Amino acid sequence: MTHPRDCHRDRLPPALRRCFRPLPPDPAIEAFVAHARPHGALRAALHGQLRRVVSDFDADGLLGTHPMALLGEASWEALLGRGGRLLDVGAGSGDVTAHARALFDEIVTTETSRAMGRRLRRRGFRCHRVDLSRDTLPAEGAPFDAVALLNVLDRCDRPRSLLRAARAALGPGGRLLLSVPLPARPHVDRGGATVDPDEPMAGYGETWEEALVDLCEGLLGELEIERIARAPYLSVGARLHALDAALVVARG
DSSP states (O other), X not given: OOOOOSOOGGGSOHHHHHHBOOOOOOHHHHHHHHHOOOOOHXXXXXXXXXXXXXXXXXXXXXXXXXXXXXXXXXXXXXXXOSOSEEEEETOTTSTTGGGGTTTOSEEEEEOSOHHHHXXXXXXXXXXXXXXXXXXXXXXXXXXXXXXXXXSOXXXXXXXXXXXXXXXXXXXXXXEEEEEEESSOOOOEEXXXXXXXXXXXXXXXXXXXXXXXXXXXXXXXXXXXXXEEEEEEEEEESSSEEEEEEEEEEEEO
């Protein structure tokens, strides 16, 4: 599978153009693609039945369906380096988080899905079942050296409130790592239905570059952006799916 890791930099304003640096090929992502196997008919049927009563995300948590990949250890290190405490917000089943395990002194996760939270704990991650856009971490939780919001802002009710909460969880000099598939298609899984978010999102445009500019100006304007990259956000269901994600590292 091929995916563009560069972009048309001449279509970006100078400030964003200076921040864009492509990630090198990631061995973990290449291995994920090489070993991807579609779900069988039985699991697909069970998932379809569960989707009648629970969200798509909860169905995945219950069945272990739709494994995901975005960053291997090499990409995590290229974006955030090594050491310190990481908070991964909306970590799902931990497929992406697991590749950061060797790089940080401590990793804490959050999840709103009970089923996904169980999977995170079984993988050895400390997980708080909390929606940070509405509630706070336990007092002993913050501050963190890095907070990751990977493919979460476009799938939550209150993306702007969640971003503010993520910034508040950072210690001095801390950095945010954000991933948003572009152009953005925000929606929220609620029960067996899909609804629009309560707060406005950004990241719209006819091209990836237009959407990146809209994301940075419309949602991330108060952040000091250090680096921008592009990577495939992969999942496996009936086939291998790839979304075109923007990765942004910024000071909070």
